[in-house]
Amino acid sequence: MSRTHGSAIGIESLEYHRRPPRGKLEITPTKPCATQRDLTLAYSPGVAEPCLAIHDHPEDIYEYTAKGNLVAVISNGTAVLGLGNIGAAAGKPVMEGKALLFKRFADVDSIDIELATEDPDAFIAAVKLMEPSFGGINLEDIKAPECFYIEEQLRAAMHIPVMHDDQHGTAIISGAALLNACELVGKRLSEVRIVINGAGASAIACANFYVALGARRENIILCDSKGVIYKGRVAGMNAYKEAFAVDTPLRTLEQAIAGADVFVGLSVAGVVTPEMVKTMAARPIIFAMANPDPEIGYDEAKAARPDAIVATGRSDYPNQVNNVLGFPFIFRGALDVRATQINEAMKIAAAHALAALARQDVPDEVVKAYGLERLSFGPEYLIPKPLDPRVLLWEAPAVAQAAMDSDVARVRIDMATYRQQLEARLGKSREMMRIIYNKAAGEPKRIVLAEGEHEKIIRAARQLVDEGIAHPILLGDAAVINQKARELKLDLTGIRTLDPKTSPDRDRYINYIYALRQRKGVTMVEARELVANPNYFAAVMVALGEADGMISGLSLHYPDVMRPALRIIGTSNGNRIAAGVYMVTLKDRVLFFADTTVNIDVDAEKLAEIALLTADLVRQFDVEPRIAMLSFSSFGSTRHPRSEMVRQAVEIARRRAPHLHIEGELMADTALSEELLRDYPFNVLGQPANVLIFPNLEAGNIAYKLMRELASAEVVGPILIGMRKPVHVLQRGDSVRSIVNLAALAVVEAQRLDSANKPEPGASFGEAAWSVIRT
Numbered sequence: 001m002s003r004t005h006g007s008a009i010g011i012e013s014l015e016y017h018r019r020p021p022r023g024k025l026e027i028t029p030t031k032p033c034a035t036q037r038d039l040t041l042a043y044s045p046g047v048a049e050p051c052l053a054i055h056d057h058p059e060d061i062y063e064y065t066a067k068g069n070l071v072a073v074i075s076n077g078t079a080v081l082g083l084g085n086i087g088a089a090a091g092k093p094v095m096e097g098k099a100l101l102f103k104r105f106a107d108v109d110s111i112d113i114e115l116a117t118e119d120p121d122a123f124i125a126a127v128k129l130m131e132p133s134f135g136g137i138n139l140e141d142i143k144a145p146e147c148f149y150i151e152e153q154l155r156a157a158m159h160i161p162v163m164h165d166d167q168h169g170t171a172i173i174s175g176a177a178l179l180n181a182c183e184l185v186g187k188r189l190s191e192v193r194i195v196i197n198g199a200g201a202s203a204i205a206c207a208n209f210y211v212a213l214g215a216r217r218e219n220i221i222l223c224d225s226k227g228v229i230y231k232g233r234v235a236g237m238n239a240y241k242e243a244f245a246v247d248t249p250l251r252t253l254e255q256a257i258a259g260a261d262v263f264v265g266l267s268v269a270g271v272v273t274p275e276m277v278k279t280m281a282a283r284p285i286i287f288a289m290a291n292p293d294p295e296i297g298y299d300e301a302k303a304a305r306p307d308a309i310v311a312t313g314r315s316d317y318p319n320q321v322n323n324v325l326g327f328p329f330i331f332r333g334a335l336d337v338r339a340t341q342i343n344e345a346m347k348i349a350a351a352h353a354l355a356a357l358a359r360q361d362v363p364d365e366v367v368k369a370y371g372l373e374r375l376s377f378g379p380e381y382l383i384p385k386p387l388d389p390r391v392l393l394w395e396a397p398a399v400a401q402a403a404m405d406s407d408v409a410r411v412r413i414d415m416a417t418y419r420q421q422l423e424a425r426l427g428k429s430r431e432m433m434r435i436i437y438n439k440a441a442g443e444p445k446r447i448v449l450a451e452g453e454h455e456k457i458i459r460a461a462r463q464l465v466d467e468g469i470a471h472p473i474l475l476g477d478a479a480v481i482n483q484k485a486r487e488l489k490l491d492l493t494g495i496r497t498l499d500p501k502t503s504p505d506r507d508r509y510i511n512y513i514y515a516l517r518q519r520k521g522v523t524m525v526e527a528r529e530l531v532a533n534p535n536y537f538a539a540v541m542v543a544l545g546e547a548d549g550m551i552s553g554l555s556l557h558y559p560d561v562m563r564p565a566l567r568i569i570g571t572s573n574g575n576r577i578a579a580g581v582y583m584v585t586l587k588d589r590v591l592f593f594a595d596t597t598v599n600i601d602v603d604a605e606k607l608a609e610i611a612l613l614t615a616d617l618v619r620q621f622d623v624e625p626r627i628a629m630l631s632f633s634s635f636g637s638t639r640h641p642r643s644e645m646v647r648q649a650v651e652i653a654r655r656r657a658p659h660l661h662i663e664g665e666l667m668a669d670t671a672l673s674e675e676l677l678r679d680y681p682f683n684v685l686g687q688p689a690n691v692l693i694f695p696n697l698e699a700g701n702i703a704y705k706l707m708r709e710l711a712s713a714e715v716v717g718p719i720l721i722g723m724r725k726p727v728h729v730l731q732r733g734d735s736v737r738s739i740v741n742l743a744a745l746a747v748v749e750a751q752r753l754d755s756a757n758k759p760e761p762g763a764s765f766g767e768a769a770w771s772v773i774r775t
Contacts, residue, residue, distance in 0.1 A: 023093070023096050024093075025112070030066075062135075067132075067134065069107075069109050070108075071109070071110045071111075071137070071138050072112075072113050072127075072134045073099050073102075074095075074113045074115065074137060074139055075113075075115070075140040075141045076088050076115050076117055077091030077114060077141060079142055079143035079144070079166070079200075079201070080141045081141065081291065088114035088116045089114060089116070092112060094141060095140060095141075098138065099111060101324050101328060102328050105324060105386070106329050107332070107425040108332055110138070113130075118146075120150050124150055124154060124157075127154055127158075131159070135160060135161075136161040136162070137160065138327060138331065139154075139162065139163065139165065140166065142201075144240070147167065148201070151163075151164040155341055159340045161334040163327070164201065165327045167205035168205055168209070168347055169202075170202040170205065171205040171206040171209035171210075171347070172209065172354075173326050174264065175206070175210060175213050176351040176353075176354035176358070176382075177355075178285065179352070180377070180383065181309045184379060185283040185285065187261060188214075189213060190215065190216055191216075191219075192261035192262050193281070194207075194210060194220045194260065194262040194263075195262065195263050196220065197267045197295060198290075199223070199229060202266045203264075203267075204240050204244070206266065207220050209347065212348055213348065217244070221250065221256045222246075223256055224236060228251050228253070228255070229242075229245050230245055230247070231246065253276075254276055257272070257276050257279065257280060258276075259280065261280070261284060261285060263287065263295075264287045265296075266290065267295060268295070269294060270293070270295065270296070272288065272301075274296070277296060277301055277304040280305065282307065283309070284305055284308045284309075286305075289311070289312060289321050291313035292313070292314065298314070309382070311382060318380035318381065319382045319383065321383070322386050325386055326350060326395075329350070329395035330346065332395075332399075333346070333350075333395070333396040333397065333398070334346065334399060334403060336396070336418065337400045337403045337410070337411055337413060339408045339409050343403075346403055353397075354383055354384060355383070356394070358377055358382060358383050360377075361462060361463065361488070361736075362374075362375040363388070363389075364456065364737065366385055366387060366389075369387045370385060377489065393423060427714050428585035428714070429585040429590075429714040429716050432621050432716075433744065436620065439751065440747035441467065443747075444468060444470050444747060445747045446471045446547045446548045446549075447464070447470045447473065447548065447549045447551060448542065448547040448549070449461060449472055449743075450534040450537070450550060450551070450552035450561075451475070451555055452475040452476035452498075452534075453474075453476035453481055453484065455484055456735070456736050457739065458488060458492075459488060459490065459736045460472075460739035460740050461492075462490045464740060464744075465493070469740070471496070472495050473497075473541075475499070475500055476499060477499055478499060481497050500531065500532060503537075510524070510527045512543075513527040513530055513536065534552070535550075535560065538564075539564045539565050539568035539569050540568055542568075542569055542727070543724075548746070548747070549727065549743075549747065549749065549750050550565070550725075550727050550728075551727075551743055553729040553730035553731065553732070554739070555732060556732070557732075561729045562578075562729060565727040565729075569725050570723070571722050571723060571724060576605070577599055577606055578720055578721065578722035578723050579597075579598050579599060579609075579610045579613060579720075580594065580596045580598045580717065581617055581718065581720075581721055582718060582719070583719065584707050584714075584715050585715075586707075590621075590623070590690060592614055592690065592692070593692050593694065593700055593703060593704045594691070595694065595697055596700040596701050596703075596717070597701065598697070604646075604648035604649040604652055605649075605652060607645070607646065608650075608653040610693055611627050611629065611691070612653055612657055612660075614691055615657070615660060616721070617719060618690070618691055624661070625661065625690065625691045626690050627653075627660065627661065627663070627689060627691040628662075628663055628664055628671030628692055629649055629653075629664030630664070630667070630692055630693060630699070631646040631664065633667065634665065645695070646664050646695055661684055661685055661686065663685045671685075671692065672689060704717075716741050719742070719745055726746035726749040726750050727746075728743075728746055730742065
């Protein structure tokens with residue numbers, strides 16, 4: 001951090017912080033407070049009950065208050081990074097920012113507290129008195145060596161997690177990067193020679209942590225502004241530096257860095273020259289982490305040593321060592337098991353979790369967020385990006401497990417359940433899709449992916465196998481698929497590839513198409529042409545029961561996928577139509593919108609059918625459907641043929657499913673408002689609707705897109721319903737996550753299909769074809 005006064009970014013930052021409401025934080029109630037009864041529960045007299053419960057059983061404070069999800073960010077402003085000792089008040093914007101990051105990345109509530117004292121004992125006394133209020137203490141921007149003493153005393157005295165992030169955050173994140181860098185250069189951490197420039201809080205913490213990870217203390221040389229910290233040195237020494245004093249004739253950074261395998265900079269800009277870097281060992285590792293300007297620039301270091309792996313503290317270069325990869329998730333894991341401290345085992349677990357995550361395939365949304373084409377493990381991607389939502393799912397469980405294993409956790413949790421709870425914190429759509437993933441993993445099915453040569457499809461197939469969701473089949477040239485997998489560093493184990501052009505089933509599929517479509521204008525020559533189309537080939541596989549579902553459309557227009565699916569697979573028994581549904585998730589509710597993609601013109605019968613099909617889908621998510629048939633009228637308030645059509649659709653649906661909670665016609669605001677629904681006491685919904693059936697395609701399509709753009713809703717879909725076998729159509733440019741979501745849905749649908757609906761094993765193409773025609 002450095003002064004930006006007068007610059008464009010400086011002016012923008014001042015306006016960002018000044019804009020009402022001032023600062024970056026506010027308090028938001030989590031319980032209703034709209035009625036007199038709410039007031040009596042929230043405060044007097046009802047609040048007396050939780051008070052007495054906590055008095056009788058102190059641990060109940062975690063049950064009846066926010067303590068278990070509340071961290072204090074506490075500073076005295078004596079070492080605000082890059083700005084120095086600017087005082088408690090001037091450091092408040094940084095502490096507010098830290099609290100914001102806790103919430104944004106790990107859903108941890110946080111309050112910043114600035115203490116106007118430079119007396120370590122006064123600081124310690126103040127923090128100790130806060131223990132009843134907070135579940136954890138994040139110490140921030142306290143100068144060395146006082147910060148060591150303060151943290152040591154507080155950890156010994158308090159029974160909640162205390163961590164000085166300036167020390168341990170940098171150590172953990174750079175430690176993860178160091179583990180992966182050593183792997184890439186083929187060196188053992190126990191054998192590398194490490195030079196650390198800087199002897200403040202973060203530098204000494206890094207040295208200690210690298211030893212905990214496996215480095216040898218005797219292989220580490222620490223330097224400060226006076227040069228090498230060696231045995232017998234007197235000037236500028238303290239007990240913490242003395243612990244790393246080495247018996248060496250080396251006296252300067254330039255001398256120390258010669259022949260070193262690793263350089264770690266936590267000092268000031270420009271202290272390392274290209275000439276110094278050239279003297280390092282083969283394939284050197286250079287972590288120049290002074291901020292905002294490193295000890296040597298990324299480009300400078302790479303120009304001097306093209307074989308080097310380089311990391312900095314900057315976001316505009318690869319391998320940014322950013323503490324936000326650590327503290328939110330470490331405290332998340334510690335809080336969730338009510339740990340009494342954050343110990344070395346938990347920090348080591350965090351570093352190994354980050355290192356392991358960096359070796360996984362990177363989601364499209366992360367790559368897109370950074371404006372890149374691709375990210376994969378290697379010299380320019382050592383550690384995950386801060387905006388990668390998977391960090392929460394990897395790091396917090398690792399920390400929680402380590403707390404339990406090292407006996408500092410006061411509660412024990414089931415890790416599988418815990419990961420699902422963490423996923424729910426990332427958004428309702430992830431929570432809902434986890435239900436589908438779990439069902440799919442119970443009985444994986446064969447899903448054919450028609451665009452098997454596409455990079456995203458290959459990545460999705462790998463994830464389907466890794467999650468145990470499906471047995472993917474990739475259609476395409478095996479040589480092309482294998483080459484792309486090698487480029488992506490993905491293993492194709494568990495993934496079947498099949499080329500429609502050379503498949504031994506080709507002639508059988510041609511005859512199948514001809515038998516099925518010969519009275520619809522398809523000749524044998526045309527059948528031969530159609531089977532070369534991967535979408536027709538995939539559709540035949542599904543129709544014959546040789547695959548359980550199909551996914552396509554990533555690089556095609558919607559009709560180009562729908563047409564083969566409808567012609568070969570067809571709609572399910574008794575249905576005239578298929579329809580498209582989007583699951584639309586907001587912070588506090590999940591809605592299903594239909595029809596959004598298929599039927600331009602509908603009548604009352606089709607609307608009723610769409611409603612019934614959507615209800616079946618919603619139940620797959622373990623949700624009881626409450627369906628609102630939408631119009632511009634509520635219960636006859638406006639008489640018009642279009643609103644009458646919706647009313648008729650409700651009557652048809654009720655005749656076909658008498659126990660279904662379906663109502664209409666309804667205006668959208670009425671359908672979604674408990675208060676407005678009270679004006680119609682006869683309505684059968686009971687609660688606001690969770691399924692919205694739109695009166696036409698235009699309305700449904702426009703509505704879900706408005707929700708996505710204006711309300712920042714997450715959408716999953718389009719989910720195709722009404723087909724005889726599972727078929728899902730991707731949108732052009734869909735992410736890997738979207739592909740996996742729809743494949744998981746296809747598996748769950750296949751699980752539910754009546755076995756009688758499948759062709760008998762060994763049935764001839766003619767029998768199978770006539771079976772399709774009959775249904």
